[in-house]
Amino acid sequence: MSDLPIPLLRAYPALIPHVPLANLPGHQCPTPVTVSLDHAQLWLKHDDLTNRHYGGNKSRKLAFILGRLQAQGQTQLVTFGGTGTNHGLACAVHCQALGIGCEVLLFDQPPSASVTANFRAMQQAGARLTPCGSLLRTVLTYYGRALLSRLQPASRTAYLFAGGSSVEGVLAFIDAAFELREQVAAGLCPEPECIVCPVGSGATLAGLTLGVALAGLRSRVIGVRVAPSHLGPFAACTTGTVAALMSATVKRLRAYGVTSPVLQNLPAPVLLDHYYGEGYGVASAAGQDAASWFLQQRWADERFVTVEGTYTAKALAALRDQLAQTSGPVLYWHTLNSSAEAFA
Known part of the structure; x- marks a missing residue:
């Protein structure tokens, strides 16, 4: 089974016919792990490097998401996010590479250099950008259009929730998580005592929490909320929404023939709220200070690492606190794209 393309399929071969993967140009997983030369207990998982054209956690997800879309014969993708959405940019870049149409519904967010750069890059990647104004109006537009699409049996448009x-x-x-287990087994990094990741829409935290348990790792997965808990009247980033994603995935795994005691007693997701600050895309003093600290770290692999001040920085504030409170290895799962190619 060593020649199977991803660790999940090596662990559960029954999934092979059910989990189609898109052949994303530039895909480069597994992503490296490295240690800080300034703090021996601080480790970094380079998910900023999941794809050389546009990396980050969104690109890791899109290999699975777009694979299923292609298998179902769908040719258009509609999603939504803020004016400078990283998720929307990842969709735009990878849909363009695969010849899939992409539309991003946009809600207003505070301006910043990264917001402007992302907006322009989405335009350059050929995405249709539809400003909708407020967050609530954007969500209602998304759900309304998704409902109408489901009433049209011949529709070849897929609707993908933010993030x-x-x-x-x-x-x-x-x-x-199984990829990390293989890296631990190969001696590339120690088993983390805790894993810290930023959380927007919840799939990263849901997958790592469930995956770490299924992989038999003892690590605590700690999510840091960097997005609104609700989109208008809809819950979007809460322990409840993360648990619901885990439950839906477990249902699918069982239907595909996966069995494990973990699926009978799901771990509870951990989501820290108090680093969120004053609002979505609004920088916090603690985050800015933590970002400066993080950028001063020297890493064993000397790879370039990007940080921005409104999302990543809030997770880094939690990372620094966890490092001070934890005696064992702490792994930061870095989810922000580090490839400059999308902005060229």
């Missing part, structure tokens, strides 16, 4: 939160997105990060 790529879907069963496929969760499966991608269950696979990522």
Whole structure:
């Protein structure tokens, strides 16, 4: 089974006919792990490097999401996010590479250099950008159009929730946890005492929480909320939404023939709220200070690492606190794209 393409399929061959993967140009998993030369207990998982054209956790998910879309014969993707959405940019870049149409419904968010760069890059990648104004109006537009699409049996348009939160997105990060297990087994890094990751729409946290348990790792997975808990009246980033994603994925795994005691007694997701600050895309003083600290770290592999001040930085504030409170290895799962190619 060593020649199977991803760790998840090596662990559960029964999934092979049920988990189609898109052949994303530039895909480069497994992503490296490295240690800080300034703090021997601080480790970094380079998911900023999942794809050389546009990396980050969204690109890891899209290999699964777009694979299923292609298998179902769908040719258009509609999703939504803020004006400078990383998720929307990842969709635009990878849909363009696969010849899939992409539309991103946009809600207003505070301006910043990264927001402007992402917006322009989505335009350059050929995505149709539809400004909808407020967050609530954007969500209602998304759900309204998705409902109308379901009433049209011949529709070849797929609707993807913000951030790529879907069963496929969760499966991608269950696979990522098995990828980490293989790296631990190979001696590339120690088994982390805890894993810290930023959380927007929840699939990354859901997948890592479920995946770590299925892989038999003892690590605690700690999510840090960096997005609104609700989109208008809809819950979007809460322990409840993460648990619901886990439950939906478990249902799918069981239907595909996967058995494990973990699926009978799901671990509870851990989501820290108090680093969120004043709002979506609004920088916090703690985050800015933690970002400066993080950028001063020297890493054993000397790879370039990107940080931005409104999402990543809040997770880094939690990372620094966990490092101070934890005696064992702490792994930061870095989810922000580090490839500059999309902005060229």
